[in-house]
Amino acid sequence: MRQYDLVVLGAGSGNMLLNEELAHLRAAVVEPDRFGGTCLNRGCIPSKMLVVAADAVEGARTAARLGVHATVEHVDWKAIRDRVFQRIDPLHDSALNYRRDNGVDVYTEEGRFVAPKVLQVGTERITADTFVVAAGSRPVVPNIPGLDTVPYHTSDTIMRIDEVPASLAVIGGGFIAAEFSHVFGAFGADVTIVQRGPRLLMAEDEEVSARFTELASQRHRVLLDAAVTSVERRGDDVEVAVTCPGGDHVVRAATLLVCVGRRPNTDRLGAVAGGLELDEHGHIATDSAYRTSVPGVWALGDVVNHFQLKHMANAESRLVRYNLLHPQGVRTLANKVAPHAVFTSPQIAGVGLTEQEARRRKIEYLVSTRGYAETAYGWALEDTTSFVKVLANPLDRTILGAHIIGPQAATLIQPLIQAMTLGLTVDRIAQDVLYIHPALTEVVEQALLAL
Structure with missing residues (x-):
């Protein structure tokens, strides 16, 4: 059995762990797929590169409201796709070779724990003083009658x-559905979304969710409170049988995309055999420093948390590295705030409490909502549907949550994230900060001033 100081399972955010501070360790990486993980190869980065192209198409098609009458002559899908992956695909080999050239052993077969801190990789068994499990997640494939008999796609x-x-x-009807419906709808596909809940993006603040559902329904066919009862092949197409409160439907489409969630890859790791405690959703249980139930085994990213956010996994990777180097003074994440964005149209961003969550938990709050239309830049955009919503604690005046739907939402929310992280009051960030006029950030300023 080969012995290491450190073994990392997963070369997404796990690969970021290995920097010059850990170069003195005899280390190995186990990655049966591609370096860069979900984010680089089949997640946030390529999808956002497609979103930018889709935004350009939609911008041209909707420019008439500004007096600009434009048309889109042609969308060259293969050129767009190839531009994306010709940039991404070579990064796997360069990353793998970089690790090997710098003394890190790389195993490209799947690894499974056969005992605590003992990993079977192909025909070899390896062990280490320290393991970091960062093996990510994968799309859920639901148990729908007939799904195994038809061609379908996932986000992968x-x-x-x-x-x-x-x-x-x-x-x-979640964020993956929202983003790909925008992309392929902009590129010319006739999109039908089948959502089991009463709105799209149910995890968002209910006002944001309702507004997005309204706007998406103007672009796509949206079936709500819908249960898929079966799928079957019909010629070159796929037929999806759907039951809704208003009656049954059959959705016929050339392509089927299934995006009902993601699951951690712990079942592929032999986590139980490795002595790792799991929660009810199959995530590895850790303490606040990301130590697992097995001494010397740490875990981070999608195998641990429910956020499925690359920026959270990166922060956890930096924290775990620090803790490996400072075992007598381990740290926890200073900031438990987990901001997110949905790069659909319109763009959406959120952080902290939603209004419905505050009500459910009986948390007192003040709320302010301001439309883009109330700002000069909103006038320039001819925007009548976008808004910023901020929730604040009525006692200490700190921000409890912020939610934005509209252009540049993922950027506009950043000062509110920083205020929450630093514990600043709404009064300070509303009155002690200058907001550039007539930038779109004025809508954030107005929401704060109203509080």
Whole structure:
């Protein structure tokens, strides 16, 4: 059995762990797929590169409201796709070779624990003083009758298809569904979204969710409170049988996209055999420093948390590295705030409490909502649907949550994230900070001043 100082399972955010501070350790990386993990290869980075192209198409098609009458002559899907992956795909080999050239052993077969701190990788067994489990997550494939008999895509595969389908049926109404419906709808597909809940993006603040559902329904066919009862092949198409409160539907589409959630890869790791305690969702249980139930085994990223956010996994990777180097003075994440964004159209961003969560938990709050239309830049955009919403603690005046739907939402929310992280009051960030006029940030300023 080969012995290491450190073994890292997963080369997404886990690969970021290995920097010059840990170069003195005899280390190995176990990655049966591609370096860069979900984010680089089949997640946030390629999807956002597609979103930018989709935004350009939609911008041209909707420019008439500004007096600009533009048309889109042609969307060259293969050129867009190839531009994305010709940039991304070479990074795997360069990252793998970099590790090997710098003395790190890389195993490209799947690893499974056969005992605590003992890993079976192909025909070899390896052990280490320290393990870091960062093996990520994968799309959930629901148990729908007939699904195993028809061709379908998940977020892992949809971005590499050879042509934009004439029609696309999307099962699911979360952030992945919202982003890919925007992309393929902009590129010419007739999109139908089948959502089991009463709104799209149910995890968002209910006002944001309702507004997005309204706007998405103007672009796509949206079936709400819908249960998929079966799928079957019909010629070259797929038919999705759907039951809704208003009656049954059959959605026929050239391509089927299934995006109903993600699950941690702990079942592929032999986590139980490795002595790792799991929660009810299959995530590895850790303490606040990311130590697992097995001494010397740490875990981070999608195998641990429910956020499925690359920026959270990166922060956890930096924290775990620090803790490996300072075992007598381990740290926890100073900031438990987990901001997120949905790069659909319109863009959405959120952080902290939603209004419905505050009500459910009986947390007292003040709330202020301001529309983009109330600012000069909102006038320039001719925007009548976007808004910023901020919740504050009525006692200490700190921000409890912030939610934005509209252009540049992921950027506009950043000063509110910083204020929450630093514990600043709404009064300080509203009155002691100058906001550039007539920038779109004035809508944030107005929401804060109203509080």
